[in-house]
Amino acid sequence: MGAREEMQSMLRMMMMIRNFEETADRLALRGKLSGGIHNSSGQEAVAVGVMSALAPDDVIATTHRSHHHTLAKNFSAREVMAELMTKVTGVSKGRGASMHLGDVARGHFGGNGIVAAGMGIGMGAALGIKMAGDKKVSVGFVGDGGMNTGRTWEAINMAAIWKLPLIVVVDNNQYAVETFINRVTAGGDLAKRASGFGLPASTIDGQNVIEVRDAVAAAREYALAGNGPTFINMLTYRYYGHNTGEKGQYRTLEEIEDWRTHRDPIEQFAARLFKEGLLDQATYDEMKVSVEAEIQDAVEFSENSPHPDPSEVMLNIDSGKLRG
Amino acid sequence: MGAREEMQSMLRMMMMIRNFEETADRLALRGKLSGGIHNSSGQEAVAVGVMSALAPDDVIATTHRSHHHTLAKNFSAREVMAELMTKVTGVSKGRGASMHLGDVARGHFGGNGIVAAGMGIGMGAALGIKMAGDKKVSVGFVGDGGMNTGRTWEAINMAAIWKLPLIVVVDNNQYAVETFINRVTAGGDLAKRASGFGLPASTIDGQNVIEVRDAVAAAREYALAGNGPTFINMLTYRYYGHNTGEKGQYRTLEEIEDWRTHRDPIEQFAARLFKEGLLDQATYDEMKVSVEAEIQDAVEFSENSPHPDPSEVMLNIDSGKLRG
Amino acid sequence: MANDPSYSEAYQSGIREEMYRDSRIFILGTDLQERGGHFAQVKGIAQEFGGERVRDTPISEAAMVAAGVGAAMYGMRPVVDLNFMDFSLGAMDEIINQAAHIRYMFNGSVPLIIRATSGIAAGGAHHNNSFESFFAHTPGLSVAVPGTPYDVKGLLKTALRADDPVVFMMHKKLTGIRGPIGGPEDLVPFGKARIAREGADATVVSYGYTLVTAAKAAEVLAAEGEQIEIIDLRTLFPMDMDAVINSLKKHGRMVVADEAPLFASITAEIAATASEVAFDSLKGPIVRVGAQRAPLSADPGQVDATIPSVDDMVAAIRKVLSY
Amino acid sequence: MANDPSYSEAYQSGIREEMYRDSRIFILGTDLQERGGHFAQVKGIAQEFGGERVRDTPISEAAMVAAGVGAAMYGMRPVVDLNFMDFSLGAMDEIINQAAHIRYMFNGSVPLIIRATSGIAAGGAHHNNSFESFFAHTPGLSVAVPGTPYDVKGLLKTALRADDPVVFMMHKKLTGIRGPIGGPEDLVPFGKARIAREGADATVVSYGYTLVTAAKAAEVLAAEGEQIEIIDLRTLFPMDMDAVINSLKKHGRMVVADEAPLFASITAEIAATASEVAFDSLKGPIVRVGAQRAPLSADPGQVDATIPSVDDMVAAIRKVLSY
Numbered sequence A, B: 001m002g003a004r005e006e007m008q009s010m011l012r013m014m015m016m017i018r019n020f021e022e023t024a025d026r027l028a029l030r031g032k033l034s035g036g037i038h039n040s041s042g043q044e045a046v047a048v049g050v051m052s053a054l055a056p057d058d059v060i061a062t063t064h065r066s067h068h069h070t071l072a073k074n075f076s077a078r079e080v081m082a083e084l085m086t087k088v089t090g091v092s093k094g095r096g097a098s099m100h101l102g103d104v105a106r107g108h109f110g111g112n113g114i115v116a117a118g119m120g121i122g123m124g125a126a127l128g129i130k131m132a133g134d135k136k137v138s139v140g141f142v143g144d145g146g147m148n149t150g151r152t153w154e155a156i157n158m159a160a161i162w163k164l165p166l167i168v169v170v171d172n173n174q175y176a177v178e179t180f181i182n183r184v185t186a187g188g189d190l191a192k193r194a195s196g197f198g199l200p201a202s203t204i205d206g207q208n209v210i211e212v213r214d215a216v217a218a219a220r221e222y223a224l225a226g227n228g229p230t231f232i233n234m235l236t237y238r239y240y241g242h243n244t245g246e247k248g249q250y251r252t253l254e255e256i257e258d259w260r261t262h263r264d265p266i267e268q269f270a271a272r273l274f275k276e277g278l279l280d281q282a283t284y285d286e287m288k289v290s291v292e293a294e295i296q297d298a299v300e301f302s303e304n305s306p307h308p309d310p311s312e313v314m315l316n317i318d319s320g321k322l323r324g
Numbered sequence C, D: 001m002a003n004d005p006s007y008s009e010a011y012q013s014g015i016r017e018e019m020y021r022d023s024r025i026f027i028l029g030t031d032l033q034e035r036g037g038h039f040a041q042v043k044g045i046a047q048e049f050g051g052e053r054v055r056d057t058p059i060s061e062a063a064m065v066a067a068g069v070g071a072a073m074y075g076m077r078p079v080v081d082l083n084f085m086d087f088s089l090g091a092m093d094e095i096i097n098q099a100a101h102i103r104y105m106f107n108g109s110v111p112l113i114i115r116a117t118s119g120i121a122a123g124g125a126h127h128n129n130s131f132e133s134f135f136a137h138t139p140g141l142s143v144a145v146p147g148t149p150y151d152v153k154g155l156l157k158t159a160l161r162a163d164d165p166v167v168f169m170m171h172k173k174l175t176g177i178r179g180p181i182g183g184p185e186d187l188v189p190f191g192k193a194r195i196a197r198e199g200a201d202a203t204v205v206s207y208g209y210t211l212v213t214a215a216k217a218a219e220v221l222a223a224e225g226e227q228i229e230i231i232d233l234r235t236l237f238p239m240d241m242d243a244v245i246n247s248l249k250k251h252g253r254m255v256v257a258d259e260a261p262l263f264a265s266i267t268a269e270i271a272a273t274a275s276e277v278a279f280d281s282l283k284g285p286i287v288r289v290g291a292q293r294a295p296l297s298a299d300p301g302q303v304d305a306t307i308p309s310v311d312d313m314v315a316a317i318r319k320v321l322s323y
């Protein structure tokens, strides 16, 4: 893939995620999904930048806010939207909904309802990769809120001493529900906190998809060379409430507007591509149209898909090999 | 108390702890205790230095290896030895044995069978102190092994953001059972790890009782002034196995001999007092005799004390106020 | 009824009154100050008492409970609010090994409440565990499972005035139900069940949202002339086995129901003990109703298929009526 | 018998053979390499297979289990050795919310063994919890509780060849018992109880060390001419209720025993289900035997007073014999 195509496809993926999220949130507000969602709008560059640096069979494990990661890992809008509606055609066959997107066979070791649990699983996957002698990496996503969960540091320490091919990505939108990071997180820069655990750690602009991609690509090389894990704190922002419908007073409208206006990852990236001659208006407009069509198709597909059969709740709980 | 008396009493306390531990270990090997013990010989300066800087009603919470902390907090050799024999006259009325020494009313919030759990309780005590508006501090002891337990960092972060009057003391004897700290702890100096959590952190010589005392005294002032917690990593060494009878191959006899010969906290301190004219041979000899007598009395007392009544196992499980 | 306080408001009312009464009481947990907790359980309380007594924490469940344990030992009366009971998994050592065992060893009391919302609703496998049996099994812990606004407030008050660790489990699907509540001194004792509905033909023993299912089943059967008694346990430990046995002795027919996976759930304890103690009164076996042994799907239809329905409950009651 | 392998050696034998058979199997935990674990369960294994396949970990129970979960999802077959089951409290989310639920949602198998020593002995309250009922209650988990060296090895092999998370609980006080073990292909299936002693007059259902107590009680009663059958469950989930019911049907007299605090223990499940299923066979109520509801004291006399004694067991059996 040439640079132009690659850049355009990254841009399109971000646009698709944005459209997906805003569409899903609207559907949730209208009661069309199985519960609310955790909207990732504003954080697209993290997801797309990370995945752009990974190989298709690298592993990811993530959080309750994972639509963007999942779509960027090339799960189709159809199967993600269908999962939000808990349809059998969904990523998790309708059993997971918004928080539990995953498919082990495709290297997606799951979203997670439990803060920071996914990162630990990502660490375990990295151990699996190392034990199997494979040339892959595992990415563990965690939020800023997960920086205060003890298991996070257990996992990072373990990855560091064992030099596991793990990349810890902090999808740092600076808030955990209503709680601003600095209110509950001592010590300032998270990269400094992480570096005390003996692994390379940096803080980067999570709104700049190229910066994200390059940082992850470097970390991946480092891991594949047997050097172990890397910690990357990506500063980003979520535009909507923690979950569907939430309208908190814990941050100002000005703050949100400021990020939207001056640091939007999609607008920034599009502007850059325009400037560098890698994108023209017609292509951009076309992208918008095709993204809109893709999401509408996903909604239709999902609405037309059936829910899982209630009678199947006892299927696939275990392998059956230990049944009495 | 004059400097001479204070110094001598610190020295005597260290000597008493040493004698206590070696006596207890011998008793354990002869099956005279209720199980084995975690011998703290070699780590006396940590316990005595810390307690010398505290007020009597400051709170401590500690680990499975806590005889030295408990004795230094002025619990008598009698009641500690009796507890090791699970006698009713013991610190915990015979219910705790070696790992569970504690008496809440006297500011000892307990040894702990669970690595790093005591430190968390110490943090909670510091919160209690702050909420009550009292002028006290809480000391949470934790081993080097506990530096890799997630809850440790949760507690430290919480203490830091809330500026709790907590002093985290790492009783760092460099081994967790058979495991040398550097094999399992990434990032080198623990003080660096801790400083990423936004609190003053230092590594000091845990064999130097005055250095320990002064560091804790400073941390105490800092906490009482409302500035919050301090982390102090105290380098020390245990002379015996992890528990009674253990003779591992995980460290060399030379290493042990080296610490015993060149860094023994008691010998170093005695030599210093001799040199500074704060101790003479007659007093020192007298101390040895009186310590020996004290420990022998403790053993006799304990042996002559009864075990708790088996019929009382259902007493004092709860306050009774919620019984049906 | 429409003007009665909700289940969450009952909690607010109880905690507010007690916080005025006793300055040692304080609350800590995530997202309590502005949001008022994920179930509005402490809505407005931070505004009234300030950020020192309603503390927003980092996402550090172990440290949250440890903070509560240590502060309680020191003499304060903390309420650790975990929002969802599932998150207690991150603090199990602090709850089970520490909070529950301290008094026994160190002779200090631990007046600590661990509140969380529990029970089965939407949200999938990680937010819908049923840990009642874990906590009720643990020596040193008491477990409250209020089924009405009145009991939320009254049990909370009792817990806040005792000196012991209490796990306080409120049911998600009861969050919005309304009903009368008591005044400042209306305490509900632990270990005293409530007869939620009287009836002479058979008894359903339950708690939490399953009481609603049982009530619907009782209505169905009332139409057929069967009078079903419903016992609301209110606390799982201590458990009011006397109330259970007394009811059983009236007619010898009993169903025990909740929505935890059936195997080794708290219903087993009730059925086993009642079968042993009141064996001679039994007209036939006690029948247990519970959830299927499956992680909880996020799909609403599958949720309904996993937990007991009104039909399941009616069938179980009919079975004991058939003896 | 004196030359037979011990319970710990049976484990070593099983893990060694399986590690040769399947290179995906590896072990992680604290102090495994030199010490061989706190119960010598893996003594010599690191020397044989090296430090990559027997990994000494930091004291990070959550990360230990998470490492196992992720590696298992990736296709390896980790054994996470917690040494003491009590330390599982630090990894409860990883065990219950993660390991047990992943297959259901994400369609990947989690061939993970969580081994630890459990049961009541010395050491005090923090090292003597009984969590059998917690794990057996959790959908997605299986629980093995071998009572003999043979079953240690045979159940371990079965677990290592399946694709599911298994909690493998070995009893402290059985660590040194000796007995025959099977060869490389002698597997013991899950969910098949063992008749540890045959008898026609009454049955004791149990597992772990309590089997020893039961055997002693049976000897006492044999002197009086009573033939007591003892069923060793071997796994708590799946549970061989058929074996329990079949034995019960022979005579209608049953005791269910273990040493967990009685309230809401696994004995409740067995008694409740057996009472329900085989109601008509019962000569009288099933009697449960368990520990008192107290944290465990470190005093040996108090330990004995907390858990069931041979006398307690004899008394319970006499009670059912009296029907």
Ligand SMILES: Cc1ncc(C[n+]2csc(CCOP(=O)(O)OP(=O)(O)O)c2C)c(N)n1
Residues within 6 Å of the ligand: A038, A063, A064, A065, A113, A114, A115, A142, A143, A144, A145, A146, A147, A173, A174, A175, A176, A177, A242, C030, C059, C061, C087, C090
């Ligand atoms: C262990 C645990 N505690 C609490 C929660 C409730 N909770 C869900 S999301 C969330 C905030 C997470 O913040 P962050 O990690 O920054 O992720 P973000 O929502 O910002 O993407 C909280 C507290 C949870 N799911 N798990």
Ligand SMILES: Cc1ncc(C[n+]2csc(CCOP(=O)(O)OP(=O)(O)O)c2C)c(N)n1
Residues within 6 Å of the ligand: B038, B063, B064, B065, B113, B114, B115, B142, B143, B144, B145, B146, B147, B173, B174, B175, B176, B177, B242, D030, D059, D061, D087, D090
């Ligand atoms: C959570 C937990 N995991 C494992 C253990 C078993 N264990 C007891 S002491 C110990 C080593 C502790 O090392 P450290 O913290 O350095 O204390 P030390 O023994 O050196 O004083 C271990 C692993 C435990 N008690 N608790």
Ligand SMILES: [Mg+2]
Residues within 6 Å of the ligand: A143, A144, A145, A171, A172, A173, A174, A175, A176, A177
């Ligand atoms: Mg965030």
Ligand SMILES: [Mg+2]
Residues within 6 Å of the ligand: B143, B144, B145, B171, B172, B173, B174, B175, B176, B177
């Ligand atoms: Mg150590």
